[in-house]
Amino acid sequence: MSDERETTPNDETAEAVTIEENGVSEASAEASIAALVEAERRAEAEEAAVEDAELAAELEEPADPEPDHPEPLPEPAATTSPAKPKQAKKTKQPARKLAVLGSPIGHSKSPALHRAAYKKLGLPWQYETADVTGDRLAEFIDGLEPEWRGLSLTMPLKQSVIPLLGDMDRLAEQTGVANTVLLDDGTLRGFNTDVSGIVWALEAVGLESATFVHILGGGATAASALVAAAELGAERVDIFVRSLERSVWLEPLAHELGLRVRIRPLSQADRSLDIPDLVISTLPGGVSTDALYTDSTRRRSVLLDVSYEPWPSVLASAWQAVGGRVVSGLAMLAHQALLQVRIFVSGDPLEPLDDEDAVLAAMLEAVGIDESGAPLAD
Template sequence: MDERKRTDEETAEPAVLEDDGELTTGAEADDEPAVEDGVSEASAEAGIAELVEAEREREAEEAAVAEAEEALEREEPKDAEPVAEPEPLAAKPAAKAKTAKPRKAAAPSRRLAVLGSPIQHSQSPALHRAAYEALGLDWSYEAVEVTEDGLADFVQDLGPEWRGLSLTMPLKKAVLPLLAESDRYAEQTGGANTVLLDGDSLRGFNTDVVGIVRALQAAGLEEARYVHILGGGATAASALVAAAELGAERVDVHVRDLTRAGWIEPLANDLGLRVRIRPFSQADRSLDVPDLVISTLPGGTQTEAVYTDSTRRRSLLFDVAYEPWPTALARQWEAVGGRVVSGLAMLAHQALLQVRIFVSGDPLQPLPDEPDVLSAMLDAVGIDEQGAPLEV
């Protein structure tokens, strides 16, 4: 039974589905594609082609993903993964130190100096350095030994990094022919203690006058009608102008050599002052007690000027010298309880004006946070706001 059924199935002609849905058999189907297991060869080939194409697309996608991952790995630093690894962490501070080192070694943006001979005792470097540090300026300030004969060559050799100079005697007068312009006080006194290098020209200033006035005002002396001045040099000229600024009407100037004091009277007349020029030995021969005695004598100088105890108790002594301290006159005043102002006070206040000039070019332009700057300068030379030595 089974054998017969299988024979019949093998001899029977297969049926083919026509486009119109009807079945044909036998020779009618000879022109149609062969079919195996109910699927035509064309359909099978198309299916295989689709599978091959799908496989190719999958392989292409995988290759694209692999290429993208490789590109990403190439862009990232190889040591970025271990954040806590010691080598990358150590490399960063090293790089910072490398960039910071040139800033420390770099030359100051401005150079300044005080010139004179002798100059080793000068307190100007301490004052100016304290000021520039308080202002946050990386400026240098040094003391340089320069004689009157060498001043012109020294100034001529200065480079563009130089901003200004402070001058002591005997350079205050020697510098005048080198200046393109001078302020009023330099013209009145015939000396400049400050030089501003303004491009190719030199501008001269005298800050001693205002330095004296400000130091005395800080000590509580607002005016002085009658003044004694000891000495006949360049600082005495500044003291004479300062006396006029304080409202003086009469000034007695005591000098060692009367023949070298011819400049005093013309200047006093220009300032509207009545002046008497006398030798040291007649310093305290007047019945009138001066409000102020200004000594412009160098430190350690012995003088014939002798003041009574009464005068020393009632007059304020301003001694421009500060090395050595106390001077002989200062000791005489202190012995009877008299008031004394050290020359360091004048030096600090005139230096403050110099700093104004070097920073802004204008002695009338206050500095940023100027009270703090002045306080730093006073501390640097060991005096208080009134010019008295600080207690150690």
């Protein structure tokens, strides 16, 4: 009997045995497959990375040192005492200087009107008075420092300033009268705001048209009154003056405006057979006149007396005595001053101010009148 016997390996022996098939071991095959899988994974990862890079390149915008929409900053860490929010910085307005010039000038209400306007607008501007005559006007202007912004002009400077101006608006050029000067980068720009001041003051009492107008006086303001009459639709204007020779310069202006005009002595003003719709007195304050007008005329005509000091004037008292309508020159002054403020602020009389109604209300309150020139109730 032979000692050799046939044996069958158990499960553990079978797992340890390496079986070759077609000359390749099972372990070697598994290693090759694993290597292929890993290589394929790396290739896919590289391909995805390339695609991501290409997409990012297509979407990328040029670098901007000051982006329009910067990324929000991270919120600060909470503290026991919240930080006080910072107030937005306000743009500091430069201090500017302005003044009203004339002689005499101590009675002028322009400083009260302008100061109220600039206070309401939040502007740190100064507005003063200066007694200046025509022969000193050029010297005064030449001595102004760069912080000066503008000038208001009254008697006797409204015509004296014309040769000094480098530019004029239409009304100043038409009338040969400028009551406003803007100092604009070395250029003197002249404006006439009296015309609109007259029209606006009359509109405030409901007078929006006038066919026949009387004008008393033949000075610079009479030219503005002529243009205002034309803007109100006048067809005829009678001008009553103390000196016919010194007032003939108004005649060409009246013809240019398409007005039928007569220039007569002041003493004949109340002898007109036709009652005017409007009487505009441009006579200086305190000047008396022999023209008192009839009761009928004073009841039916509106009187605008451009003088407001002293008030009431002789003419205004006569109108008020019979219940006639009277418009104070202070109302005209306020309305023309509003246009001056526009000019000094923006350089343009047609550019309304911010919250202009409130600005005008502050100006009127400063001189104690409403838009029509009537005193404010206590």
